Amino acid sequence: MLKTFSYTAAAVALTATTALAGSLAEPTPEPTIAYAPAPAATPDWTGGYVGAQIGYADVGTTAAGVEGDGVIGGLTAGYDFDMGNWVAGVGIDYDWADVDLAGAANLENVLRVKARGGYKMGDGLLYATAGYANAYTDTLGDSDGYFVGAGYEQRVTSSFNIGAEVLYHEFADFNGSGIDVDATTIQLRGTYRF
Secondary structure, X not given: OHHHHHHHHHHHHHHHHHHHHOOOOOOXXXXXXXXXXXXXOOOOOOEEEEEEEEEEEEEEEOOOOOEEEEEEEEEEEEEEXXXXXXXXXXXXXXXXXXXXXXXXXXXXXXXXXXXXXXEEEOOEEEEEEEEEEEEEEOOOEEEEXXXXXXXXXXXXXXXXXEEEEEEEEEEOOHHHOOOOEEEEEEEEEEEEEO
16 A cells, blocks of 8 residues: 555656646747838928028139139028928028129129029938029129029038038129129028028
């Protein structure tokens, strides 16, 4: 009887040990859910902006020896329309200058009314621009003309951008003087967007 009890106790112990040890089969791993990260959102360029710019102006004329260069800078404002990958806008610039044209005249300010269109590149905007320009000199008065150019603007924060712009201006027969004037400007810009 003692022998039977020993066999029974051993069988119970072996069964309990096997039950606690679990199955001999490999456990099935939990399924892994793969996901693609959402693409980075590009900023919305729709809205107005105001800012300031400063740079360099190189002015030439058809009059022999009448040319000059110097600092130019002023204010800018405008409004952009975001159309997906493309941005279009309108704006106005007013720059003050003190460019001596070999003593014959002094370029004092330039007004521009502009249109621009560009392509979004991440947080940046590469654009072309063109429009109406008016230049004022101290001795020849003022004259109407046009400008064309290109620029790049980069978002620094959601409301502040920095950029650079290169413009070529032409004023034919400046204020009836018979002198054609051209100017190239390179400016750095900072704008607050709202």
